[in-house]
Amino acid sequence: MTAALRYGPHLLPEWTPPLDADVLHSLLVKVRRWQPFDGEAVFDDISAVLDEGMVSEEQVSPLTMRLHGHHSRLVEIAVASEADLADRITSQLVAQARTLHPTALPDDYMAAAGRLRRTGWIVNALFERLIALGCLREAA
Template structure:
């Protein structure tokens, strides 16, 4: 019977250096998980029969832009753009995200509703193709 062969084992080295680990840690600390309930609340506020007050319109538009940006990121990361409907919604979301809130009450409310509809439709599509879990 022969003796078992042994191979020298290289010492373990971490995959990331201190600078890279610090970058990862800072990104994790700054990360906010996707909140589907907050998205649905903001969509409901944007699409309600009673439009939000003038002083709330800009804040709601900014939150909806944030939801759209997060949904687009999720769509891209999960390769949802291979789905034609999802790809069209991602394009619409990117366009709306870049558009500033128009001046004038009626134009601002119309823009707010477009943001809300697009966020809702993209959320629904990503849920349908299993890139997201359904929000309660």
């Protein structure tokens, strides 16, 4: 039974929410977990991997995890802005980035550091391309 609300001479139907409580709750959880994009952190991590020489063995794992977070975020931005559909280079970079899976790092330090540098190059290229296309503002 729906009740109607009278507004002057008009009879208005009862308002029903566009989403049910479970969907609204899941959206609220996502909004609370959301972190704004931090381009300076991306630049800092890329710089640590590519510009500062070999990273220490203790830095490989945390830097790899942060770069994977950045690369996932950049791929999401490229797809959401449809830059991967409109630009061939971005499409290639997104395809390359999707090959980077945050699996367990190799036990060998040199292999892990090499993988970290490859990840850094791909993240850097995708980041610069998205800035050039206007999908992101330059961070620094």
